[in-house]
Amino acid sequence: MADQNEDEPRYFYALLEEILFKSDLPKEKKPSAERKRQKALCILNLSLNIVFHWCQEADNLRPALLCAERTILRTWDWMRQNELFDCKKTAKKFDQLFFTYLKVVGAYATKLKPHCFVRDGLFGYGADELEYPLRTFEVIGILGTLGIALNNLFAITTDEQQRQTYQGHMQAVAQILAALIANNPSALTPRYDNHAIDIALGLLTLSVAGYINQAAYWLIELSHSIVLAYRIGKYFPIASDSYDDLVAMEVGQAPPKEELMHCSTLLPMLAGWYAVLNLTNDYKAFQEAVTRTFTSTNFQLWFPDKDTDNYLYSTNAGSASGFNFHPFRLPQTLDDLKTYIIRIHDKYQTYTDLSCIRWQLPVIALIASRHFRTPIIPVY
Known part of the structure; x- marks a missing residue:
C-alpha cells in the first residue's frame, strides 16, 4: 500500500511494537543479550529500507517518511525504558537507524526541491x-x-x-x-x-x-x-x-x-x-x-x-x-x-x-x- 496516502502505515507500526516491546528482548549488558538486541535493530533497519525501496518504486515517499519517524521514536523509547543508552553496541545500531531516517527524509527533500523554487509549486x-x-x-x-x-x-x-x-x-x-x-x-x-x-x-x-x-x-x-x-x-x-x-x-x-x-x-x-x-x-x-x-x-x-x-x-x-x-x-x-x-x-x-x-x-x-x-x- 506504499502508493496510498489515505491510511497510516499501521502494519509497519505493529511490526515495531512486536519486535521492540512484545518479543522480550533482553536488557542485560552481557554479550549474548547485546547480540540479540543488535539483531532486532538490524531487522528494523532492513525492514525500513525495504519500505523505503517500495515507496521509491511507487513514487510516494510519505509512507516511508512516517515509518522512519516512528522507528526512531519507538526505538528511542525502548532504549529509554530499558536503560540502554550507555550500551555502546545498542547505541551504534540506533545511530544506523537514525542515518536511515536521514536518508529517507533527505530523499523526500530532494524530490520536493524543484517544486519549492517555482511559484505555487506545492499546489x-x-x-x-x-x-x-x-x-x-x-x-x-x-x-x-x-x-x-x-x-x-x-x-x-x-x-x-x-x-x-x-x-x-x-x-x-x-x-x-x-x-x-x-x-x-x-x-x-x-x-x-x-x-x-x-x-x-x-x-x-x-x-x-x-x-x-x-x-x-x-x-x-x-x-x-x-x-x-x-x-x-x-x-x-x-x-x-x-x-x-x-x-x-x-x-x-x-x-x-x-x-x-x-x-x-x-x-x-x-x-x-x-x-x-x-x-x-x-x-x-x-x-x-x-x-x-x-x-x-x-x-x-x-x-x-x-x-x-x-x-x-x-x-x-x-x-x-x-x-x-x-x-x-x-x-x-x-x-x-x-x-x-x-x-x-x-x-x-x-x-x-x-x-x-x-x-x-x-x-x-x-x-x-x-x-x-x-x-x-x-x-x-
Missing part, C-alpha cells in the same frame, strides 16, 4: 485550495525537522570534515525552506492551531542556518495574515484542528469565529519569535493588532512535566502529560516580553528531565512533535 500536491495550505505546512515541518537534525549532528560530531558536511546539508535544507515560503502564499495561511508546530520547526531551521531576514519576513507576514483572516472571519487557524470545521468554514456553515478560535498556542509562539529575532518595532505592531483583534481568545503555552518523557515518543504528550500555561500575556514592549518569557522558563525547567536532552539528541523531541503533534516545547 500540484494538494487536491484543492483547502488541501494546499495543509500540505504546505506538512512539508515545512518535515524540512524544518531535517534541518534541526543535521544541526544536532553538527553540534555533537568531533570530526571537522563531517561537521562541514552536516553544515552544508543544513544550509541546503534552509535554502529550500526559504524558497518554499517565498513561492507559496499558502505558507502564510495556517489553517490549524497546531500548524504552530510546523512553523516553529521552520523558524528553528531558518534561524540556526543564518536565514534571519527570511525568518523575520515570514514571521511578520504570518502575523499580518492571521490577524486579517480572523477579522474577515475566514481562513484563520482554528483551535479544534478539525478537517470538518475547515470544510464547514469553506461552505459558510461553521460555528462563530470566536468559538473556532477560543484558544491559541500559535499566537504566543509567534510572540516568542519576535523576542528571539529581536524585532522591537514589529512586535509593537503585532501586540497592538493581536490585543485589539483576539479579544475572546485565550493564549496558551504547553510545558512538559516530569511524566512527559514517558509519553513523548509514543503519543501526543501534550494530551497525556504536562500542563497549559494560560493566560499568556502580551506585554506592550519587547523588553517586557523578554523578561516575562525568561521568568516563565525559569519557573518551568522540567525539560531537563527529558532523555533526549540528557543524551544530547534534542531533535528527537522535535521529531516527536512533528509525528505525534505534541506542541513544541517552548525552551526550543
Whole structure:
C-alpha cells in the first residue's frame, strides 16, 4: 500500500511494537543479550529500507517518511525504558537507524526541491485550495525537522570534515525552506492551531542556518495574515484542528469565529519569535493588532512535566502529560516580553528531565512533535 496516502502505515507500526516491546528482548549488558538486541535493530533497519525501496518504486515517499519517524521514536523509547543508552553496541545500531531516517527524509527533500523554487509549486500536491495550505505546512515541518537534525549532528560530531558536511546539508535544507515560503502564499495561511508546530520547526531551521531576514519576513507576514483572516472571519487557524470545521468554514456553515478560535498556542509562539529575532518595532505592531483583534481568545503555552518523557515518543504528550500555561500575556514592549518569557522558563525547567536532552539528541523531541503533534516545547 506504499502508493496510498489515505491510511497510516499501521502494519509497519505493529511490526515495531512486536519486535521492540512484545518479543522480550533482553536488557542485560552481557554479550549474548547485546547480540540479540543488535539483531532486532538490524531487522528494523532492513525492514525500513525495504519500505523505503517500495515507496521509491511507487513514487510516494510519505509512507516511508512516517515509518522512519516512528522507528526512531519507538526505538528511542525502548532504549529509554530499558536503560540502554550507555550500551555502546545498542547505541551504534540506533545511530544506523537514525542515518536511515536521514536518508529517507533527505530523499523526500530532494524530490520536493524543484517544486519549492517555482511559484505555487506545492499546489500540484494538494487536491484543492483547502488541501494546499495543509500540505504546505506538512512539508515545512518535515524540512524544518531535517534541518534541526543535521544541526544536532553538527553540534555533537568531533570530526571537522563531517561537521562541514552536516553544515552544508543544513544550509541546503534552509535554502529550500526559504524558497518554499517565498513561492507559496499558502505558507502564510495556517489553517490549524497546531500548524504552530510546523512553523516553529521552520523558524528553528531558518534561524540556526543564518536565514534571519527570511525568518523575520515570514514571521511578520504570518502575523499580518492571521490577524486579517480572523477579522474577515475566514481562513484563520482554528483551535479544534478539525478537517470538518475547515470544510464547514469553506461552505459558510461553521460555528462563530470566536468559538473556532477560543484558544491559541500559535499566537504566543509567534510572540516568542519576535523576542528571539529581536524585532522591537514589529512586535509593537503585532501586540497592538493581536490585543485589539483576539479579544475572546485565550493564549496558551504547553510545558512538559516530569511524566512527559514517558509519553513523548509514543503519543501526543501534550494530551497525556504536562500542563497549559494560560493566560499568556502580551506585554506592550519587547523588553517586557523578554523578561516575562525568561521568568516563565525559569519557573518551568522540567525539560531537563527529558532523555533526549540528557543524551544530547534534542531533535528527537522535535521529531516527536512533528509525528505525534505534541506542541513544541517552548525552551526550543
